[in-house]
Amino acid sequence: TAPAPAPAAAQPAHGPRREGRRSAVQCPASAAAARPRALLALPAASLLLLLLRLLLLFILLLRFRLVILILLFLFPLLLALLLVLFLVARLALLILLFVVPFRAATAAAAATAAPRAPPAAVAT
Known part of the structure; x- marks a missing residue:
């Protein structure tokens, strides 16, 4: 009464084949592009601000x-x-x-x- 199992040749060894969009594991570039740009720009902005502060301090101390x-x-x-x-x-x-x-x-x-x-x- 149980259905017969599918033959081994019908499915690949890594599992059933899926058509359509690729997962983020296969395409890391799409995962990186999905992040908001503000989060990527935040460390650069804080580093730039720190460098600006150091430059101002250096100019003040150069006197x-x-x-x-x-x-x-x-x-x-x-x-x-x-x-x-x-x-x-x-x-x-x-x-x-x-x-x-x-x-x-x-x-x-x-x-x-x-x-x-x-x-x-x-x-x-």
């Missing part, structure tokens, strides 16, 4: 000659100091992670190998 001195000399010096600190910290981390456990492992291996008796002499 003082000390700012030019800081920008020309102290800022690159600070960057170089930060780079040196980063390299030293990385070297210290490398030593802590690899050299110290390796030395501890070799010391433990030497301690366990020391009490071992020498091999027995072969009788001639």
Whole structure:
């Protein structure tokens, strides 16, 4: 009384074939176009406003000659100091992670190998 199942060749392996519009998974460009343009323009507008504020602050601070001195000399010096600190910290981390456990492992291996008796002499 149950209807006979359709043969396997009638349907593709990925499911029944649908005609018509494509889904958003198949076409990501249509999903991006469906978003409102205001949401896409909001981060750019806030970034532009932030850059404008920084430019105004820089123009106000340029009246003082000390700012030019800081920008020309102290800022690159600070960057170089930060780079040196980063390299030293990385070297210290490398030593802590690899050299110290390796030395501890070799010391433990030497301690366990020391009490071992020498091999027995072969009788001639």
